[in-house]
Structure formats: C-alpha cells, structure tokens
Amino acid sequence: MSNPRTLYEKIWDDHVVERRDDGTCLIYIDRHIIHEVTTPQAFEGLRATGRKLRRPDMTLAVPDHNVPTTTRIKDGKLLPIDDPESATQVATLKANCAAFGVEHIEMTAPEQGIVHVVGPEQGFTLPGTTVVCGDSHTATHGAFGALAFGIGTSEVEHVFATQTLLLKQSKPMEVRVEGSLGFSVAPKDVALAIIGEIGAAGGTGFVIEYTGSTMRDMSIEGRMTVCNMAIEGGARSGLVAPDDKTLAYFMGRPRAPKGAEWEMAAAYWRTLPSDPGATYARSVFIDATKIAPLVTWGTSPEDVAPITGVVPSPADFAEPSKQAAVEKALAYMGLTPGQRLEDVEVQDIFIGSCTNSRIEDLRAAAAVLKGRKLASNIRQALVVPGSGLVKLMAEDEGLDRIFIEAGFEWREPGCSACLGMNPDKVPSGERCASTSNRNFVGRQGPGARTHLVSPAMAAAAAVTGRLTDVRQLIG
Amino acid sequence: MDAFKTLTGTAIPFGQRNVDTDVIIPAEYLKSISRSGLGRGAFKTIRFNADGSENPEAIFNQPQYKGAPILIAGDNFGCGSSREHAAWALADLGVKAIIAPSYSDIFSGNAFKNGLLAVVLPQDAVDRLLEVATEAEITIDLENQVVTTPFQDRFSFEIDPFRKHCLMNGLDEIGITLQMGDNIAAYEATQKATKPWLSGKAGIERQG
Ligand code: SF4
Numbered sequence: 001m002s003n004p005r006t007l008y009e010k011i012w013d014d015h016v017v018e019r020r021d022d023g024t025c026l027i028y029i030d031r032h033i034i035h036e037v038t039t040p041q042a043f044e045g046l047r048a049t050g051r052k053l054r055r056p057d058m059t060l061a062v063p064d065h066n067v068p069t070t071t072r073i074k075d076g077k078l079l080p081i082d083d084p085e086s087a088t089q090v091a092t093l094k095a096n097c098a099a100f101g102v103e104h105i106e107m108t109a110p111e112q113g114i115v116h117v118v119g120p121e122q123g124f125t126l127p128g129t130t131v132v133c134g135d136s137h138t139a140t141h142g143a144f145g146a147l148a149f150g151i152g153t154s155e156v157e158h159v160f161a162t163q164t165l166l167l168k169q170s171k172p173m174e175v176r177v178e179g180s181l182g183f184s185v186a187p188k189d190v191a192l193a194i195i196g197e198i199g200a201a202g203g204t205g206f207v208i209e210y211t212g213s214t215m216r217d218m219s220i221e222g223r224m225t226v227c228n229m230a231i232e233g234g235a236r237s238g239l240v241a242p243d244d245k246t247l248a249y250f251m252g253r254p255r256a257p258k259g260a261e262w263e264m265a266a267a268y269w270r271t272l273p274s275d276p277g278a279t280y281a282r283s284v285f286i287d288a289t290k291i292a293p294l295v296t297w298g299t300s301p302e303d304v305a306p307i308t309g310v311v312p313s314p315a316d317f318a319e320p321s322k323q324a325a326v327e328k329a330l331a332y333m334g335l336t337p338g339q340r341l342e343d344v345e346v347q348d349i350f351i352g353s354c355t356n357s358r359i360e361d362l363r364a365a366a367a368v369l370k371g372r373k374l375a376s377n378i379r380q381a382l383v384v385p386g387s388g389l390v391k392l393m394a395e396d397e398g399l400d401r402i403f404i405e406a407g408f409e410w411r412e413p414g415c416s417a418c419l420g421m422n423p424d425k426v427p428s429g430e431r432c433a434s435t436s437n438r439n440f441v442g443r444q445g446p447g448a449r450t451h452l453v454s455p456a457m458a459a460a461a462a463v464t465g466r467l468t469d470v471r472q473l474i475g
Numbered sequence: 476m477d478a479f480k481t482l483t484g485t486a487i488p489f490g491q492r493n494v495d496t497d498v499i500i501p502a503e504y505l506k507s508i509s510r511s512g513l514g515r516g517a518f519k520t521i522r523f524n525a526d527g528s529e530n531p532e533a534i535f536n537q538p539q540y541k542g543a544p545i546l547i548a549g550d551n552f553g554c555g556s557s558r559e560h561a562a563w564a565l566a567d568l569g570v571k572a573i574i575a576p577s578y579s580d581i582f583s584g585n586a587f588k589n590g591l592l593a594v595v596l597p598q599d600a601v602d603r604l605l606e607v608a609t610e611a612e613i614t615i616d617l618e619n620q621v622v623t624t625p626f627q628d629r630f631s632f633e634i635d636p637f638r639k640h641c642l643m644n645g646l647d648e649i650g651i652t653l654q655m656g657d658n659i660a661a662y663e664a665t666q667k668a669t670k671p672w673l674s675g676k677a678g679i680e681r682q683g
Contacts, residue, residue, distance in 0.1 A: 017655070017658050017659055017662045018655055018658050020637065022635065022636050022637055024635070024637050026652065026655060026658070026659075028659070028662050028663075028666070030673050037505050037506075037558075038505075038557070038558065038559070040507075040508035040509070041508065041509065041510050041559075044508070044509065044510075045649075049649070051649070051653075054659075055675075056675075057674060057675025058673070058674075058675055065505075066506065083506075085506035085507070086506060088506075088508060089506055089508060092508050103675075126672070126673075129673065134557060134559075135556070135557060136555070136556045136557040136581060138557075150556075150557035150581060151557060151581070151584075152557050152558070152559035152562070152581060152584065152585035152588065153559040153560075153585075154559060154585065154588035154589065154648070155584065155585075155588070157649065158648060158649050158652065161649050161652075161653065162649060162652045162653060162656075162659060163659065163663075164652060164659060166637075166648065166652065168635070170580075200493065200551065200554060201493075201550070201551045201554065201577065201579075204551070204577065204579065204580060205580065234551075234554070234579070234580075236580050236581065255675075257672035261671055261672040262672075264670075264671070264672065265670070265672045268670065300493055321492050321549065321550065325492060325493060419502050419556075420502060421502050421503075421505060421506065428525070438497075438555065438556075440495045440497045440498075440555060441495075441497065441498060441520060442497055442498075442501055442502075442520055443497050443502075446501070446520070446525075447525070
C-alpha cells in the first residue's frame with residue numbers, strides 16, 4: 001500500500017510530467033480558461049517567438065473583466081463598447097482566439113459570464129483536473145476537487161506554448177469547519193471567518209483543503225464561495241473533495257464527459273478524496289456554530305467583524321505593523337474606533353462577482369428584498385449575474401422582478417464593480433456593501449470604500465441604507 | 476532577458492506591509508495590450524494626489540529615490556490579484572530587485588519570470604536595510620546570495636536554485652520547458668489512454 005495521501009497530493013502526483021532534482025515539477029495543465037485582460041501580452045509573446053498554442057482544445061476563452069453590463073444589443077445590433085481600451089482588449093481576445101484556434105464565447109452569447117462561473121457551468125472545469133486562469137480567484141474551481149490557481153501573463157504564455165507549468169509543490173493545509181451554520185449565516189461568512197482566523201497571509205505556501213461537516217453539508221455554490229476566497233487567506237488554491245453533489249452537478253453539462261467516458265471519469269473522481277490517515281502540514285479548526293453574519297471594516301479581507309460588533313481600534317492589535325495598517329485603513333474607510341458597525345451608512349450596493357453571483361446568491365438576496373424597497377440614501381444598487389445562464393434562470397424564477405421592484409438595476413453578466421475596470425465603479429468617498437472578494441484601497445474605483453458581505457447582508461443594507469444584521473429583517 | 480549577477484544601487488526605503496497589487500498598479504492600467512510603459516501608473520495612489528499632481532512627500536518622488544533599482548518593502552508584498560502588470564510596472568519604474576520579509580506566491584513567480592529578483596530577508600534585516608537605504612547604497616550579490624551595505628552588514632538569503640540559474644543567465648523559461656517536449660508528449664499519450672474525457676473535441680489528433 002502506498003502512503004495515505006491528501007486530495008491535493010493525489011492531483012499533484014497525477015499531473016507530474018517531470019520531477020527535477022531540486023523538487024520543482026513540470027505539471028501538466030488540463031484546463032486553461034482565458035479572458036481579455038491577462039492574455040494579450042501572452043499571445044504577443046507567442047507571436048514574437050513563433051511558437052504554437054499546444055492544446056487549443058484544452059483552452060476556453062470568455063471576455064468578462066471589462067465588458068459593459070448595460071444593454072449590449074439594441075435593435076438587433078451589437079452596441080460598441082464606449083471605452084476604447086476595453087473595446088480593444090475584447091476585440092483582441094476574439095482575434096487572438098480565431099488566430100490560434102481557441103473556442104471563444106462571445107460577449108453576446110447566453111453562455112458568456114465571469115470565467116469562474118462559466119468554467120464549471122459549461123462542464124469545462126472537472127474534478128481532479130488542474131485548472132489555471134490569469135485571475136487570482138481561479139481557486140473557485142477547487143470547490144469541485146480541481147487543483148485550480150491563478151497565474152500571471154508569463155505563465156499564461158508558458159501554458160499556451162507547453163500546456164505545463166513549472167511549480168514547487170505547496171504544503172497541504174486543512175481547514176476543518178464543523179457544525180451547522182446559524183440562521184442567515186452564509187458560505188460568504190464562512191469564507192470571511194476563515195480569513196479572519198488565519199489572516200490574509202495565513203495560507204501562504206499552502207494549498208488549503210476545506211473539510212468537515214459544514215463543508216460536506218454546503219451546496220456546490222457555497223463551496224465555490226469559500227474556495228473563491230482561499231487566495232484572500234494567502235493560499236493559491238482551496239479544495240473540497242468531490243462527492244455525490246459534485247458528480248450530480250456535472251452530469252449532463254455541455255463539456256462534461258458522457259456515456260462510458262462519464263463512468264470512467266466518475267470512478268476516477270471517487271478515488272480522489274484524501275485517504276484516512278493522510279497528514280496535513282497545518283490544521284485549523286473553525287466552529288461553524290459560532291459564526292455570525294460578518295462584515296469587513298478595513299482594507300484587507302482579514303479586517304472582519306460580526307455585524308453586531310464595533311469598529312476596532314489600532315490598539316486592539318498586538319503587532320505594531322498591524323496597528324499602523326489599521327490606523328491607515330480606518331482613515332481610508334472614514335471610520336472611528338468604537339463606532340457600531342450597524343450605524344455605518346452605505347450609498348452603494350453591489351451584488352455580483354465570482355464570489356457571489358450564482359443563482360443561490362441571487363435567491364438569498366431576493367428573499368430579503370421581496371416586497372421591500374431601497375433606502376432613500378442608496379445612490380446605486382447593482383445586481384450583476386455571474387453568467388448569461390444564471391441571468392436566464394433568475395428571470396425564469398422571477399427574481400429580476402423582485403430586484404427591479406426593490407429599485408436595483410438588473411445588469412448583464414461580467415466582473416463589473418468587483419474591480420471597476422468597466423464603467424461600474426463606486427465613486428470616491430462613497431461606501432459600498434459588496435458581495436465581492438476584495439476590499440483593497442481603490443479596488444472598486446479610486447477612493448471607494450468597500451465592505452465585504454454576503455448577498456443577504458448586501459440586500460439588508462440596501463433596504464436600510466446602512467450595514468445591517470440581516471437576521472433582524474427576516475425571521 | 477537581462478542576466479542578473481550583482482546589483483549595487485539606491486534602495487527605496489518603502490517598508491509598507493501587505494502592499495497589494497492594486498497599490499502597485501491600479502486596475503485602470505490593466506487595459507493595455509502591451510508590456511511596456513506601465514511605470515507611469517506604478518504606486519499611483521501613493522505617488523500622486525487625487526487631482527493628478529505629484530505628491531512631493533511620497534518616497535518614490537523624492538529626488539534621491541527616483542529611478543532607484545532596489546525597492547525595500549514589508550511583509551506580504553504583492554498580495555492580491557495575479558496581475559503581472561505589477562511586475563511590469565515595477566520593471567518599467569526601473570526596479571530590478573525587491574527586498575522584503577515575504578511576498579505573495581503569485582507575485583514572486585511573476586517577478587522572477589520578468590527577471591526581477593525578489594530577495595527574502597527576515598524583518599530585522601529588512602528594518603536595518605530600511606535605515607541604511609536613507610544614507611547609502613545597497614549591494615545584492617546573487618551569486619553568493621548575500622545583501623551587503625558599506626557598513627559591514629551582511630545578510631544571506633535563500634533562493635530556489637533553478638530561479639537563480641535562470642536569473643543569472645537571463646534564460647527564458649518557456650524555451651527551457653520546450654526542450655522537454657518528448658516528456659510532455661509521453662504524458663499526453665498516457666493521459667489520452669487513461670483519461671480520454673480530458674481531451675477536447677479536436678483532441679491531440681489535431682496537433683498531429
Ligand atoms: S469577478 Fe472579480 S475576482 Fe472574479 S474574476 Fe472577475 S475581477 Fe476577478
């Protein structure tokens with residue numbers, strides 16, 4: 001018998017093309033998802049060196065980062081993208097895909113959406129595969145037991161040319177989450193609670209495997225939210241072992257295996273979960289029963305507190321460098337120590353991003369908004385579905401009506417205000433309750449102040465005009 | 476790529492921790508389709524005021540640090556997004572090496588691939604270098620893996636031997652990997668036999 005191995009180690013071992021003396025491995029990449037922002041320079045590199053794209057069939061392109069989320073087709077005609085640079089990037093992606101034989105999902109196709117929503121939805125992402133994309137939230141695909149991580153443009157070019165990457169194996173880390181989540185506590189709160197516990201750099205050098213009853217009981221969408229934010233805890237990848245729910249998710253997806261190949265694949269996927277007795281280099285335990293709806297108050301995702309709490313003071317932190325960081329963060333965020341988080345007024349609401357733009361997220365927000373209206377101080381409230389297919393499903397369920405009646409704008413899919421590369425930005429000095437994954441300085445636009453929350457919490461803030469404990473609105 | 480052997484020069488005593496890639500290069504600069512010219516957006520929120528004027532207080536704008544080849548930063552430098560523009564922007568700014576207690580994994584990979592040396596030193600060594608940088612040049616000797624100052628400071632650092640080899644010889648990583656083309660083809664053949672569902676419609680056949 002071989003040694004007991006973790007899920008991560010199994011996937012790793014199955015993808016080693018060559019192991020060097022120094023421990024660096026040439027790792028085969030099964031799935032490469034590309035978008036318009038991090039690829040032009042990689043295609044430029046291929047051209048400059050006269051290299052070919054090795055596996056176009058393992059590459060899928062979809063524009064998402066800077067596509068407009070306003071109406072795209074009017075009177076049967078595609079509207080041009082206003083921003084000339086965005087238009088150039090989107091057009092460049094399309095032209096490059098045509099030149100190198102890569103399948104490209106058009107901006108107007110119903111399948112278009114955020115890379116990390118589209119990949120699994122299309123059955124392109126599969127359990128046990130290595131998945132890369134030039135976006136750090138590629139960790140999202142780990143929810144299916146895929147080893148997925150973000151890469152930079154040089155690596156995109158390396159995968160284009162060789163379908164491999166040179167990597168050092170990370171150490172496996174276990175984050176075990178046990179217990180039932182309280183009323184209105186969402187997977188997003190689990191994700192934030194974990195980062196609050198381990199810190200924004202706590203997972204650096206590790207690949208996290210999320211285990212425990214909370215993760216097993218969690219929906220596929222919820223697992224995606226948790227894995228999505230692995231990178232915010234410093235880990236390049238987060239994983240959840242594939243189980244019956246995972247298999248049920250892929251059954252019948254357009255690019256998933258069919259017939260005999262499905263049986264073969266499913267049998268393989270069932271061998272992937274960590275062996276009993278496999279060891280992790282680090283283990284962290286999270287008691288899910290103690291997690292409350294959370295909100296960030298600072299400019300790092302580790303700056304997190306229960307909504308019932310108050311803004312901390314720099315003095316609450318032991319480390320001098322963290323004290324200084326907190327002081328700066330509070331100045332940027334316009335918050336004072338001791339201020340009740342529930343008293344913090346917001347002007348903008350963003351429901352979207354690859355963290356929380358799937359159907360379950362939209363349902364959770366709509367459940368809070370049903371029969372309610374935006375507070376008068378809300379200047380802009382956006383719902384941006386993760387893909388065209390999510391949007392259609394939501395419209396079938398009538399969720400769009402609920403959002404629109406509440407006063408939200410129902411938009412076309414894309415990254416939108418998650419990073420403000422398209423016109424969807426939070427104006428300087430304004431405060432946004434956002435379901436995205438980053439509250440960095442300027443992330444949602446220069447001077448924008450971001451509070452990361454779950455979809456239900458974003459909806460609650462929309463109704464009251466301030467950060468709000470969703471449990472007081474519904475129950 | 477330029478070979479990196481020894482570098483002596485001014486170091487910017489920046490020192491901030493958790494500097495994310497949005498600070499290094501804001502998202503608005505990600506719209507380029509080429510690699511050069513990004514230095515103008517590097518550390519924009521620090522270097523410039525809201526009205527677009529230069530902030531003379533910012534360390535990057537102080538005349539003695541303009542164009543300096545070394546940047547000293549704090550813990551977890553380059554956290555955040557995977558944008559390689561961060562490395563291109565630093566290179567375009569003239570930075571050739573960074574010294575910090577730690578980096579995000581993605582950033583250190585991107586730095587290396589663009590010929591930027593990311594030196595890891597413990598916080599106390601970094602603190603000392605931050606002090607020295609205000610009055611003297613710093614030397615990074617990659618071959619001997621040591622950072623020295625004119626005041627007899629000597630801090631050894633670790634670096635992955637492969638990265639060191641590539642940096643010292645200015646080698647292109649893709650070219651090195653392509654030399655292993657046979658191994659990659661052999662892996663693909665096995666994969667096709669054991670996991671046929673992984674090939675797309677056109678599969679390996681199309682590649683001939
Ligand atoms: S939604 Fe945000 S985090 Fe997700 S892929 Fe788009 S930009 Fe990246």
